[in-house]
Structures are given as C-alpha cells and as structure tokens.
Amino acid sequence: MSTASQQTKPLLELKGLEKRFDLDKGFLETVKLRGGRLTRERRSVHAVNNVSLNVDRGEALCIVGESGCGKSTVARLVAGLLSPTGGEIHYDGDRIDDRSRAAMMPLRKKMQMIFQNPYASLNPRMTIQQALEEPVRHHNPQMNRGEVRDKVAEVMRSVGVDPSWSSRYPHEFSGGQRQRIAIARALTVDPEFIIADEPISALDVSIQAQVLNLMLEAKDERGLTYFFITHDLSVVEHFGTRVAVLYLGTLCELADTRTLFENPKHPYTKALLSAVPKLKDEGPSHIRLQGEIPTPINLPQGCPFQTRCAFANARCRESRPRPLLQTDGSTVACHAVEEGRLDG
Amino acid sequence: MSLLSVRDLTVKFAMRDNTVTALNQISFDLAKGERLGIVGESGAGKSITGFSLMNLLSRPGYIDSGQILFGGQDITQLSEAEMRKIRGNRMAMIFQDPMVTLNPVLTIGQQMVETLRAHRSLSKAEAEQIAILKLREVYIPSPEERLNQYPHELSGGMRQRIIIAMALLLDPELIIADEPTTALDVTIQADIMELLLELCQSNKVGLILITHDLGVVSQMTERTLVMYAGRLIEAGPTREIINDPQHPYTQGLINALPQQTLPGQRLKQIPGNMPSLTAIPTGCPFSPRCEYAVDHCRKILPEIVRYGQVEVACHEVSRLQNTNFEEASA
Numbered sequence: 109m110s111t112a113s114q115q116t117k118p119l120l121e122l123k124g125l126e127k128r129f130d131l132d133k134g135f136l137e138t139v140k141l142r143g144g145r146l147t148r149e150r151r152s153v154h155a156v157n158n159v160s161l162n163v164d165r166g167e168a169l170c171i172v173g174e175s176g177c178g179k180s181t182v183a184r185l186v187a188g189l190l191s192p193t194g195g196e197i198h199y200d201g202d203r204i205d206d207r208s209r210a211a212m213m214p215l216r217k218k219m220q221m222i223f224q225n226p227y228a229s230l231n232p233r234m235t236i237q238q239a240l241e242e243p244v245r246h247h248n249p250q251m252n253r254g255e256v257r258d259k260v261a262e263v264m265r266s267v268g269v270d271p272s273w274s275s276r277y278p279h280e281f282s283g284g285q286r287q288r289i290a291i292a293r294a295l296t297v298d299p300e301f302i303i304a305d306e307p308i309s310a311l312d313v314s315i316q317a318q319v320l321n322l323m324l325e326a327k328d329e330r331g332l333t334y335f336f337i338t339h340d341l342s343v344v345e346h347f348g349t350r351v352a353v354l355y356l357g358t359l360c361e362l363a364d365t366r367t368l369f370e371n372p373k374h375p376y377t378k379a380l381l382s383a384v385p386k387l388k389d390e391g392p393s394h395i396r397l398q399g400e401i402p403t404p405i406n407l408p409q410g411c412p413f414q415t416r417c418a419f420a421n422a423r424c425r426e427s428r429p430r431p432l433l434q435t436d437g438s439t440v441a442c443h444a445v446e447e448g449r450l451d452g
Numbered sequence: 453m454s455l456l457s458v459r460d461l462t463v464k465f466a467m468r469d470n471t472v473t474a475l476n477q478i479s480f481d482l483a484k485g486e487r488l489g490i491v492g493e494s495g496a497g498k499s500i501t502g503f504s505l506m507n508l509l510s511r512p513g514y515i516d517s518g519q520i521l522f523g524g525q526d527i528t529q530l531s532e533a534e535m536r537k538i539r540g541n542r543m544a545m546i547f548q549d550p551m552v553t554l555n556p557v558l559t560i561g562q563q564m565v566e567t568l569r570a571h572r573s574l575s576k577a578e579a580e581q582i583a584i585l586k587l588r589e590v591y592i593p594s595p596e597e598r599l600n601q602y603p604h605e606l607s608g609g610m611r612q613r614i615i616i617a618m619a620l621l622l623d624p625e626l627i628i629a630d631e632p633t634t635a636l637d638v639t640i641q642a643d644i645m646e647l648l649l650e651l652c653q654s655n656k657v658g659l660i661l662i663t664h665d666l667g668v669v670s671q672m673t674e675r676t677l678v679m680y681a682g683r684l685i686e687a688g689p690t691r692e693i694i695n696d697p698q699h700p701y702t703q704g705l706i707n708a709l710p711q712q713t714l715p716g717q718r719l720k721q722i723p724g725n726m727p728s729l730t731a732i733p734t735g736c737p738f739s740p741r742c743e744y745a746v747d748h749c750r751k752i753l754p755e756i757v758r759y760g761q762v763e764v765a766c767h768e769v770s771r772l773q774n775t776n777f778e779e780a781s782a
Contacts, residue, residue, distance in 0.1 A: 174639065174640075175637055282725045313493060313708050313709065314493060314704060314708050314721060315493075315725070316708070317708035317719040317720065317721035318721045320710070321721055339637070342709065342710045345711065345715055346711070346713065347710070347715075347716075380638065382642075383638040383642035384667065385641075385642070385645070385670065386667050387670050387711065387712075388670065388694070389667065389670050389671045394639075394642040400609050
C-alpha cells in the first residue's frame with residue numbers, strides 16, 4: 109500500500125482474487141480408476157491465487173512475470189471478461205465482480221482494454237471508421253452522426269493516424285499503425301482506466317517507442333490510470349509507477365518502480381531483473397535458477413517459488429508466505445526476507 | 453583464412469508481377485570460432501540471410517548473384533546432394549520455435565540417431581551414446597530417459613536445449629541461430645544464451661546470432677552487422693556499435709530503447725515504418741525516416757565505407773569524417 113492510498117480511495121481494489129480453470133470437462137472425465145476403485149478427481153489450473161492489490165488514480169501499475177504466471181488472467185478478471193472463483197474486485201468503491209453483464213455496461217465506458225496482437229483485435233471486415241465508430245455509438249446513443257464522426261476524427265488525430273485513412277481496412281496498415289488504431293478505439297469513449305495486456309510485445313523496437321510515447325501522452329492529457337501487463341522489465345522501469353511481480357499466480361513483490369529496481373527483495377524478482385540482457389553487458393551475468401516453472405496444475409505446497417529458490421528451507425516447503433509490508437513501503441511474500449536470511 | 457566469406461550476396465523473390473530484392477549486395481566475413489550478431493527489425497532481411505547461408509531458400513526466393521565461401525568453397529554452386537553433406541554436418545541452424553524444428557511423431561533419440569547416421573557410419577548403439585553425451589553437455593538431466601521421450605513431453609526451455617544439442621551433434625564449424633530465445637521467458641533465455649556462449653567458446657564453433665535484441669547481441673557477440681531494408685548499413689566490433697553507433701538508424705535503434713531515457717520521459721522514437729520490399733525508396737533506404745537526410749541522400753545510394761574498425765553506409769557520416777580529416781590535415 110502506498111501512502112497515497114491512505115489519503116484517497118483507490119480506483120481499483122483486488123481483494124484475495126482467485127481464479128481456477130477446471131481441466132476436466134464433464135462428469136465422465138473426472139472419474140478415474142485408482143487402485144481398482146472408481147474415484148472422482150478434479151484437476152484444475154490455479155491461475156490466480158489470493159492476489160490483493162490496489163491501483164490509485166493516475167497510476168500506471170505494471171504486472172510482470174513470465175508466461176503462465178497469470179498476468180493476463182488478472183487483466184481479464186479486472187476487465188470482467190472472466191469471473192473470479194474467489195475474492196472481490198472493487199472499482200471506485202463498488203464491488204464489480206458479481207455484477208450482471210447489463211450492470212457492467214456503464215463501467216465498460218470507463219474501463220477499456222488494449223490487447224497484445226493488433227492483427228487479431230481489429231475486425232478485418234470493418235473499416236477503421238466503422239471500428240472506431242461502433243464503441244462511440246454504443247456508449248453514447250444520444251450522439252448524432254456528425255458528433256460521432258467528429259469524435260472519431262479527433263481521436264484519430266490524437267494517436268497520429270490521419271483521419272483521411274478512415275475508409276481503409278486493417279490489413280492496409282502496419283503493426284504499429286494497427287496498435288495505434290486499437291488504442292484510438294479504446295480512447296473514443298473517454299475512459300478513465302485502461303487495461304493493456306502486452307500492448308507493445310508484438311512490435312519492433314522503433315515502433316514500440318512510438319506506441320509507448322503515445323500511451324504516456326494519453327496518460328498526461330487525459331489523466332488515465334493504467335493497468336499494464338508486460339513481461340518486458342525495461343518497459344516497466346520506464347512506464348510504471350508501481351510494479352507487481354507475479355509467479356505462478358501468486359504475488360511475490362509489490363513496490364514503487366524505483367524501489368523495485370534499486371532494491372529488489374524477493375529472490376525471484378532478483379533473478380528476473382538479473383536475467384534481462386542489458387546494452388552494456390559483456391557476457392551473461394544472471395542469477396541461475398534451478399529448473400523451470402512448475403505447472404500451475406499441481407502447485408507445490410508452501411511457497412510456489414521454492415522448487416527453484418536457492419534459499420528455500422523446510423518452512424518454505426510447508427507454509428505459504430504471506431505478503432508483508434517492508435520498511436521502504438514495498439510488499440514482499442517470502443519467508444527468507446521475513447527472517448532476514450537473504451542478507452547473511 | 454576466414455571460415456565464411458559472403459561476397460555481394462543478392463537474393464531475389466520472383467513474384468507474379470515483379471521481382472523483389474530481399475537482400476542487396478551483402479558482404480561480410482566470419483573468422484573461425486568468431487561470434488557475429490545480425491540485428492535489425494522485422495523485414496530487414498536477417499532471417500533471409502540465415503536461410504541463404506544454409507542454402508535453404510525455396511521458391512520463389514533465389515540467390516541472384518554473389519558468393520558464399522564456406523571454408524573456401526562457394527556453396528551457392530553446390531548441388532542439393534553436395535549441400536546436404538555440409539548442412540547439419542559442418543554448419544547447423546537453430547530456429548526460433550523448437551516445436552516446429554522437432555518432429556512431433558519421433559522420439560528425441562530417434563531424431564538424434566537419424567541425424568548422426570545420415571552423416572557418419574555408426575551403429576545405432578554408438579549413435580545413441582554420442583546423443584547421450586551431447587544431451588549431457590547441454591545440462592539435460594537424465595539424458596538416457598529423454599531419448600525415449602517425445603517433444604511434447606518436454607518444456608520449451610528443455611526443447612531448445614535439445615535443439616542446441618542436435619546442432620552440436622556432428623561438431624559443426626558454424627552455428628546459425630535465428631532468434632533462438634525469442635519464444636522463451638527471460639530467465640530461461642538467460643540460461644540458454646549462457647549455454648550457447650559456453651559451448652561456442654569451448655568447441656571453437658563460429659556463431660551467427662540473428663536477433664532483434666541489442667542486449668543479447670551485446671552479451672553474446674564480438675562483431676555486429678546492422679541491417680535495414682535488405683541492406684547492410686553498419687558493421688563492426690559489437691562494443692563500438694553499441695557504445696558509438698555511426699549510422700543514424702543504428703543510433704535510432706539504440707536510443708529508442710526505454711533504458712536510454714529517464715523513466716516517464718518521452719522515448720526517442722524513429723518516425724515512420726520500415727519500407728516494404730516492394731517500395732524501397734530511391735537513394736538511401738533510410739532517408740525518409742532520417743533526421744539528417746539531405747537531397748543527396750534521397751537520390752544516391754550510399755556505399756558502405758570503412759572508418760577505422762567500423763563500416764558504415766551513410767553519406768552524412770562520410771561528410772562529417774571528411775571535414776574532420778581536412779581539419780586535421782590543415
């Protein structure tokens with residue numbers, strides 16, 4: 109919790125968020141033969157486990173982690189595209205995870221999502237004009253045609269796409285331009301909260317810079333709050349105000365961006381930061397982790413990171429560490445950090 | 453003598469209405485055991501370069517002109533049968549997606565033994581022993597059991613290790629790695645890169661590493677080539693290129709990285725997009741996006757010129773260098 113959240117109400121609050129996906133579809137798949145007897149067994153993917161965090165207004169909270177850590181699932185839960193198995197999501201003080209589709213509608217105008225792949229997120233059979241007009245019409249039925257057109261043209265200009273191209277189809281644009289159009293579509297309804305799931309991962313370096321600049325501009329001009337999902341730590345350092353590190357659906361560390369990069373505490377955060385190849389590096393110099401990420405189907409008991417952690421002991425293998433507030437304001441879930449075992 | 457010497461390599465693609473030049477007069481050398489990085493954005497021609505070196509271009513692509521001298525022999529002139537003796541044996545390639553490279557219906561052991569026996573006269577048991585040895589070299593735990601497993605039973609990092617083991621199977625002199633870790637997570641990427649570097653150094657294997665990640669190039673290679681729109685625009689020692697890039701595109705590429713700007717500040721972006729190969733601008737291909745471009749740049753293609761240890765294809769750089777030279781001599 110940052111100091112700001114004590115003064116003002118957070119825009120988004122996740123309380124003990126859980127999401128499990130059942131692997132067995134239907135009754136028959138759950139029936140297994142064990143030791144000569146029929147038993148019922150349910151297997152499920154534990155995608156998100158007891159994640160609690162707040163996002164304040166005007167923040168850019170980054171969620172980082174490797175593939176399979178549940179970062180996209182968290183984004184989809186927040187956007188209401190999936191419903192949680194447990195826990196609560198509060199937006200602007202109101203609980204939203206138990207709302208019906210109709211009750212979610214007014215919120216969708218405030219909350220927009222940008223996806224990773226601009227080749228998949230734009231309908232290939234709709235012109236840019238149609239794709240951009242649709243959300244405006246849907247959320248503002250009182251607007252007349254002229255107003256809708258003006259709104260679309262204004263947003264297109266603000267993302268650097270020439271409004272005279274509006275009758276073209278998505279395939280006529282490059283990846284970077286498509287992502288601008290996807291951002292434009294999110295901005296047409298004047299949202300206050302943007303959920304961006306790896307918005308620049310599919311783009312080239314020089315185009316990444318263009319799109320990141322655009323998102324920073326939109327943040328300043330429109331006072332947007334971002335929930336930014338990425339695996340790229342250099343982008344986090346540049347873009348994020350706070351960072352949440354996920355591992356196997358569990359929150360490892362949550363801290364201000366500067367604190368996290370200057371003084372990472374969780375052994376996984378340290379390994380992750382050291383693994384990023386840097387420009388001035390001469391040869392690899394990373395912390396070697398043992399093994400690879402276990403599957404989220406059968407989560408290890410205790411700390412989810414213990415199978416790869418060099419500091420794991422009996423306690424780590426038995427009980428799951430709780431996120432604890434540190435003196436510098438960061439939150440870390442690690443027995444070794446709690447006991448001060450890492451410093452020795 | 454260098455292990456590999458590429459001279460004025462031009463690769464074209466015959467399309468229905470026109471012919472597209474994908475690689476335009478690329479020349480470079482690779483010494484024995486040297487590690488070379490090829491960087492550029494999508495569409496620059498990095499992967500086409502890799503495929504051409506393996507002589508793996510398939511229709512409609514073809515080598516239009518130029519030479520690829522591998523150990524003194526021009527491999528562009530070889531028949532498919534002769535090329536097969538070199539490919540996999542003296543040079544090997546590692547691709548981005550290990551799942552596409554491995555045959556899903558054969559076990560790891562079958563694939564490794566098949567490769568070995570295609571090039572060497574070995575019994576099945578002997579080949580298996582070599583396979584186990586190579587799997588151990590890439591730190592695969594319990595390699596004997598892996599031989600009987602299918603690719604889908606292994607994780608992504610493990611599969612890429614096996615690909616590296618297979619590339620090393622016949623002790624090649626050159627490995628071409630095309631974005632070998634792009635599909636992997638950072639912690640796994642770091643392990644794989646360290647392994648690749650270690651193996652290349654200890655076995656004196658030449659490496660051509662094709663990547664878009666300048667950080668990886670910095671860690672792994674001794675020399676770097678920068679490509680843009682099918683042309684080589686800058687080449688030199690990796691340190692020089694990273695610390696003091698000469699070509700405006702290389703400068704732009706490095707400056708666009710988020711770590712080059714203070715957090716929250718506007719990133720230095722390169723305007724525009726890489727041109728499509730069907731519409732390459734006249735003159736310098738980078739001129740429409742270049743902040744230093746003058747009339748000259750839009751009309752005349754700059755030649756690649758050597759300055760000290762670095763070669764650059766840019767009019768503006770040469771002009772700057774000339775004025776410096778005149779001042780020095782005056």
